[in-house]
Amino acid sequence: MSxxxxxxxxxxxxxxxxxxxxxxxxxPVRVTLVDRRNHHLFQPLLYQxxxxxxxxxxxxxxxxxxxxRQENATVLLAEAGAVDTVERRVVLxxxxxxxxxxxxxxxxxxxxFGNDAWAEHAPxxxxxxxxxxxxxxxxxxxxxxxxxxxxxxxxxxxxxAVIGAGPTGVELAGALREIATRxxxxxxxxxxxxxxxxxxxxxxxxxxxxxxxxLSERAAEMLRERGIELRLGSRVTGIDERGVTLGDVLLPxxxxxxxAGVKPSPLxxxxxxxxxxxxxxxxxxxxxxxGHPEIFVVGDLAAVRDGSxxxxxxxxxxxxxxxxxxxxxxxxxxxxxxxxxxxRDRGVLATIGRSAAVARIGRFHLSGxxxxxxxxxxxxxxxxxxxxxxxxxxxxxxxxxxxxxxxRVIVGTAPxxxxx
Amino acid sequence: MSxxxxxxxxxxxxxxxxxxxxxxxxxPVRVTLVDRRNHHLFQPLLYQxxxxxxxxxxxxxxxxxxxxRQENATVLLAEAGAVDTVERRVVLxxxxxxxxxxxxxxxxxxxxFGNDAWAEHAPxxxxxxxxxxxxxxxxxxxxxxxxxxxxxxxxxxxxxAVIGAGPTGVELAGALREIATRxxxxxxxxxxxxxxxxxxxxxxxxxxxxxxxxLSERAAEMLRERGIELRLGSRVTGIDERGVTLGDVLLPxxxxxxxAGVKPSPLxxxxxxxxxxxxxxxxxxxxxxxGHPEIFVVGDLAAVRDGSxxxxxxxxxxxxxxxxxxxxxxxxxxxxxxxxxxxRDRGVLATIGRSAAVARIGRFHLSGxxxxxxxxxxxxxxxxxxxxxxxxxxxxxxxxxxxxxxxRVIVGTAPxxxxx
Numbered sequence: 001m002s003x004x005x006x007x008x009x010x011x012x013x014x015x016x017x018x019x020x021x022x023x024x025x026x027x028p029v030r031v032t033l034v035d036r037r038n039h040h041l042f043q044p045l046l047y048q049x050x051x052x053x054x055x056x057x058x059x060x061x062x063x064x065x066x067x068x069r070q071e072n073a074t075v076l077l078a079e080a081g082a083v084d085t086v087e088r089r090v091v092l093x094x095x096x097x098x099x100x101x102x103x104x105x106x107x108x109x110x111x112x113f114g115n116d117a118w119a120e121h122a123p124x125x126x127x128x129x130x131x132x133x134x135x136x137x138x139x140x141x142x143x144x145x146x147x148x149x150x151x152x153x154x155x156x157x158x159x160x161a162v163i164g165a166g167p168t169g170v171e172l173a174g175a176l177r178e179i180a181t182r183x184x185x186x187x188x189x190x191x192x193x194x195x196x197x198x199x200x201x202x203x204x205x206x207x208x209x210x211x212x213x214x215l216s217e218r219a220a221e222m223l224r225e226r227g228i229e230l231r232l233g234s235r236v237t238g239i240d241e242r243g244v245t246l247g248d249v250l251l252p253x254x255x256x257x258x259x260a261g262v263k264p265s266p267l268x269x270x271x272x273x274x275x276x277x278x279x280x281x282x283x284x285x286x287x288x289x290x291g292h293p294e295i296f297v298v299g300d301l302a303a304v305r306d307g308s309x310x311x312x313x314x315x316x317x318x319x320x321x322x323x324x325x326x327x328x329x330x331x332x333x334x335x336x337x338x339x340x341x342x343x344r345d346r347g348v349l350a351t352i353g354r355s356a357a358v359a360r361i362g363r364f365h366l367s368g369x370x371x372x373x374x375x376x377x378x379x380x381x382x383x384x385x386x387x388x389x390x391x392x393x394x395x396x397x398x399x400x401x402x403x404x405x406x407x408r409v410i411v412g413t414a415p416x417x418x419x420x
Numbered sequence: 421m422s423x424x425x426x427x428x429x430x431x432x433x434x435x436x437x438x439x440x441x442x443x444x445x446x447x448p449v450r451v452t453l454v455d456r457r458n459h460h461l462f463q464p465l466l467y468q469x470x471x472x473x474x475x476x477x478x479x480x481x482x483x484x485x486x487x488x489r490q491e492n493a494t495v496l497l498a499e500a501g502a503v504d505t506v507e508r509r510v511v512l513x514x515x516x517x518x519x520x521x522x523x524x525x526x527x528x529x530x531x532x533f534g535n536d537a538w539a540e541h542a543p544x545x546x547x548x549x550x551x552x553x554x555x556x557x558x559x560x561x562x563x564x565x566x567x568x569x570x571x572x573x574x575x576x577x578x579x580x581a582v583i584g585a586g587p588t589g590v591e592l593a594g595a596l597r598e599i600a601t602r603x604x605x606x607x608x609x610x611x612x613x614x615x616x617x618x619x620x621x622x623x624x625x626x627x628x629x630x631x632x633x634x635l636s637e638r639a640a641e642m643l644r645e646r647g648i649e650l651r652l653g654s655r656v657t658g659i660d661e662r663g664v665t666l667g668d669v670l671l672p673x674x675x676x677x678x679x680a681g682v683k684p685s686p687l688x689x690x691x692x693x694x695x696x697x698x699x700x701x702x703x704x705x706x707x708x709x710x711g712h713p714e715i716f717v718v719g720d721l722a723a724v725r726d727g728s729x730x731x732x733x734x735x736x737x738x739x740x741x742x743x744x745x746x747x748x749x750x751x752x753x754x755x756x757x758x759x760x761x762x763x764r765d766r767g768v769l770a771t772i773g774r775s776a777a778v779a780r781i782g783r784f785h786l787s788g789x790x791x792x793x794x795x796x797x798x799x800x801x802x803x804x805x806x807x808x809x810x811x812x813x814x815x816x817x818x819x820x821x822x823x824x825x826x827x828r829v830i831v832g833t834a835p836x837x838x839x840x
Contacts (some may be wrong), residue, residue, distance in 0.1 A: 038559060038830045055475035057827035064607040065828065074609045079564040094567065128831055143497040147514065156698060187484040189494045385816055387826055394814070398807055406807055407477035408485065410458045411548055 009099035013063040016105035016299030017319035025327035036079040050134035051175035052405040111263035118239040159253040164260030165202035167350035173200040174353035182403040198336040215358040218367040285340035296325040426520035433483040435717030435738035436525030443746035456499040470827040471556035531683035538659040541670035542678040579673040584680030585622035587770035593620040596771035602823040635778040638684040705760035710773040
């Protein structure tokens with residue numbers, strides 16, 4: 001294995017980066033995948049770690065284990081500080097990495113629309129650490145309620161606000177309500193968990209704004225049936241320890257969860273690339289940066305044209321783009337012409353809770369139990385790793401039969417000693 | 421349910437406290453169990469969370485879920501600051517709790533023999549947070565080794581020191597070596613994980629000093645066969661970021677784990693009770709505090725006579741004492757005479773790794789594969805919760821067949837941003 005093989009550096013081990021790496025298996029290149037965490041995270045199921053239905057290892061697999069059999073792939077745990085597009089080097093914390101081809105797949109971070117002070121009061125859900133923090137706050141809220149003798153002061157502990165009614169927010173809200181009405185039914189003596197309020201907030205006038213209207217309506221029905229309150233067309237003007245302010249009115253809620261804004265990874269700005277207004281990289285049809293054919297951007301960080309619109313920032317898009325970028329790298333290595341990326345829209349899915357989901361598959365709409373079964377099946381299928389599939393299927397079967405949530409561990413609890 | 425029923429307050433939701441609470445099910449008392457964490461931890465398997473073989477929720481179950489069907493039991497998440505033995509109140513962080521009977525089962529904490537500065541460099545293994553920290557450091561060490569081009573500087577990253585050769589230390593050392601030689605075999609490109617050194621240190625001149633001598637010898641054999649180095653009769657004189665100093669000699673090791681000293685929970689000192697030199701409470705034969713028949717102490721915190729010796733500080737002792745204390749509470753409530761506690765020594769177990777364990781059952785000694793199967797069986801049997809038993813059996817079966825460790829998630833990794 002000579003060093004003359006082209007070096008493909010991939011930044012990010014999420015869907016885009018990981019599938020790009022796997023698509024280069026057996027190819028005449030050296031691959032180095034860099035991530036600041038050791039694991040690939042199956043983000044669609046992260047809300048289940050946050051709501052204690054699954055344990056972290058069920059949805060996170062070590063990247064180097066996934067790639068262990070790929071002889072041309074090396075995995076490095078490091079943070080990419082910047083990209084030097086002239087020298088063709090990635091600046092890591094302790095060394096530089098020279099590349100012949102670069103695939104940037106570092107995704108998005110939370111954005112509080114400029115109100116960074118809100119972050120402390122409204123954790124988001126993008127990483128395992130986020131999920132642990134959300135889980136901690138949610139279950140601690142019930143513990144506080146158990147110890148609060150005054151009913152007036154107890155209510156904010158039993159009020160949960162979820163900001164953002166996209167799939168993540170809807171899934172979180174549904175899970176919170178299930179926790180209250182199913183999981184914790186007999187666990188407390190001083191209050192009835194069914195008193196819990198879950199309020200789902202969005203600026204848009206419907207939930208799941210990127211879904212077809214009829215499915216948004218069905219989802220809203222199912223949410224209301226399950227006791228979730230909707231505040232649509234509502235603007236968040238403040239978040240603090242008392243709760244969230246919508247317009248002028250304070251909603252007292254001790255637990256506020258953020259599933260609303262995202263902003264691009266800081267690497268995007270340094271790629272000498274055209275950016276959209278929200279900071280994503282506008283890539284050429286072959287997914288490369290205009291003017292830098294050796295640099296590709298895939299996943300949420302890339303703004304990829306799809307007809308008159310854009311490829312949505314979800315897992316299927318990232319997977320397809322990762323594979324397509326890898327294929328184009330190989331064409332260039334072989335001296336062939338690259339191909340334009342064509343997104344294959346398989347549809348969208350979101351779940352509200354047990355037996356309740358909405359799905360668009362191609363042009364077909366599904367809602368209710370069938371959509372939910374489809375949601376389960378697809379998510380298990382796409383999990384990486386046979387073991388994780390077995391465990392998740394077991395956890396879900398168990399939860400379905402017993403209504404229990406198996407991962408209710410609060411890490412770092414000692415009240416007054418908040419760990420963060 | 422009138423308030424005239426006697427109020428039994430139990431401090432601590434480990435083996436002693438939890439089994440005491442369960443033994444009071446259906447009895448004419450009110451039970452309040454207080455713990456500063458929300459979960460009961462199956463400590464014998466905690467080292468498996470630390471070495472990524474199991475996920476935290478597999479060995480931790482929410483206390484209020486375990487007691488949910490026990491109508492006379494309330495669970496409070498709170499930290500007990502002190503006990504007022506005159507007023508018969510427990511001082512919690514936000515309120516006081518009056519008791520008619522008190523069962524103190526708060527166990528032990530880590531002790532670094534007065535060298536608290538060592539704590540930062542040598543985490544112990546008593547809580548889930550500990551296990552996450554150990555897991556983080558262990559797997560990060562391999563990541564550092566992968567990025568270290570200089571072989572001299574790589575060696576300390578691949579050297580792990582475990583201080584304390586009791587069951588926990590032996591189990592940790594065995595698991596570390598298995599990680600190196602089985603789990604990570606193909607995961608790294610820049611070094612061979614089999615180069616890893618695991619050094620097990622103890623002041624005593626044999627491993628498992630509380631076990632019969634012949635079993636200590638067998639365990640030492642099995643440890644050496646698996647490539648673990650033993651430094652017995654060695655005194656630790658210093659621990660810092662370079663490694664551990666034994667006597668005068670520095671052993672360069674970037675990862676040092678503490679399985680050696682313990683000291684009693686601070687509550688012991690305030691119980692107006694006679695203490696042993698190491699600070700445990702010397703209880704009367706009925707497990708109560710001499711002079712305070714309404715206060716019981718059980719578990720690791722209690723020094724309980726067993727013939728000419730003491731009941732060892734392990735799970736079976738705590739379970740038996742918890743049940744016995746509860747039984748004596750009920751006798752007092754009914755106006756009957758109490759009974760002296762009699763420890764039933766079932767034996768001891770420790771595992772070194774796959775197919776390698778030692779066990780004393782009554783007077784019989786076992787070692788090797790049979791002992792290991794027994795170890796597995798007993799630990800699964802005693803896990804609380806059917807679901808946890810199923811999951812743990814599955815994880816172990818998977819690991820046995822594939823040599824993989826399923827829980828290799830490093831939480832809070834970003835190097836340079838060490839989270840603690």
